[in-house]
Amino acid sequence: MQITDKILNILHSINGIKTVIHDTPFSTNVRLDRRETIAAILFMLQEFSIDVKSGTRKDSVSLEVFICDRCDLSAKGEIIEGVLDGIRPVVNEFLMLVLNEKSWVVGGDAINVKMSYGKFDCNVVGYSIELNLTERQGHCIDA
Numbered sequence: 818m819q820i821t822d823k824i825l826n827i828l829h830s831i832n833g834i835k836t837v838i839h840d841t842p843f844s845t846n847v848r849l850d851r852r853e854t855i856a857a858i859l860f861m862l863q864e865f866s867i868d869v870k871s872g873t874r875k876d877s878v879s880l881e882v883f884i885c886d887r888c889d890l891s892a893k894g895e896i897i898e899g900v901l902d903g904i905r906p907v908v909n910e911f912l913m914l915v916l917n918e919k920s921w922v923v924g925g926d927a928i929n930v931k932m933s934y935g936k937f938d939c940n941v942v943g944y945s946i947e948l949n950l951t952e953r954q955g956h957c958i959d960a
Contacts, residue, residue, distance in 0.1 A: 819876070819920070819952070820863075820876055820877070820878050820921060820950055820952065821839075821861060821863070821878065823918065823920065823921075824859065824861075824878075824880065824882075824915075824950075825837065825839060825859070827911065827914045827915065827918075828857045828859065828882070828911070830914070831857075831907055831910050831911060831914075833855050833904075833906065833907040833910070834855055834856070834857050834884070834907060835852070835853035835854055835855055835856065836852040836853055836854060836855075836856040836857070837856070837857050837859065838852075838856065838857070838858045838859065839859045839861075854885065854886045854887050854941070855884060855885070855886045855903070855904060855907055855943075856884070856885055856886070856941070857882055857883070857884050857885075857911075858882070858883040858885070858935075859880065859881075859882050860880065860881045860882075860883075861878050861879070861880045861881075862878065862879045862880075863876070863877075863878050864876075864877055864878070864879075865877065867958065868955065871955075872957060872958050873955035873956065873957060873958070874955050874956055874957070874958050875951055875952045875955035876951070876952050876955075877924070877949065877950060877951035877952065878949070878950050879947075879948075879949050880947070880948060880949075880950065881945055881946065881947050882911065882945070882946045883933060883935060883943055883944070883945050883946075884904055884907055884908050884911065884943050884944050884946070885904070885933075885935055885941035885942060885943025885944075886900050886903065886904055886941060886942065886943060887900075887939055887940065887941055888900045888940060888941060888942040889940060890934055890936070890940045890942070897942055900942050900943075901932060901942065901943070901944070904943050904944060905944075908930065908944045908946065911946065912928065912930075912946070915928075915948070915950075919953065920952065920953055920954075921950045921951060921952055921953055922950070922951050922952075922953050923948060923949070923950060924948070924949035924950065924951055925948070925949055928946060928947070928948045929945075929946070929947040929948070930944050930945070930946050930947075931944065931945045931947075932944060932945075933945040
């Protein structure tokens with residue numbers, strides 16, 4: 818799916834992101850203990866729709882990107898806020914690149930960005946970004 822490849826390319830192109838993990842239905846191995854952070858963890862649900870009149874297929878995805886850095890979850894608020902301040906420019910760059918991509922349409926009225934904690938093999942804090950993307954122009958169904 819081209820949307821998946823483009824999202825992964827965007828994440829790899831951002832200088833602040835050191836590790837990109839793509840979670841798929843076939844493999845889940847979110848280990849951050851030996852990886853560099855800031856990390857981006859990508860969760861995606863892929864789907865497609867068929868326009869029966871034109872026979873055109875449009876791919877779409879519901880995705881969540883968790884951009885995070887290591888942090889002791891029992892740390893004082895100002896320490897957590899400092900980690901979040903370091904992540905915020907990376908989140909902003911990701912959002913700008915997604916919104917400027919012309920090959921898809923961002924669905925809905927808003928992109929949800931929430932502060933979030935993660936407990937994997939190490940503790941992290943960051944921002945969870947949820948959005949829907951649909952191909953702008955579909956393609957013919959292969960017979």
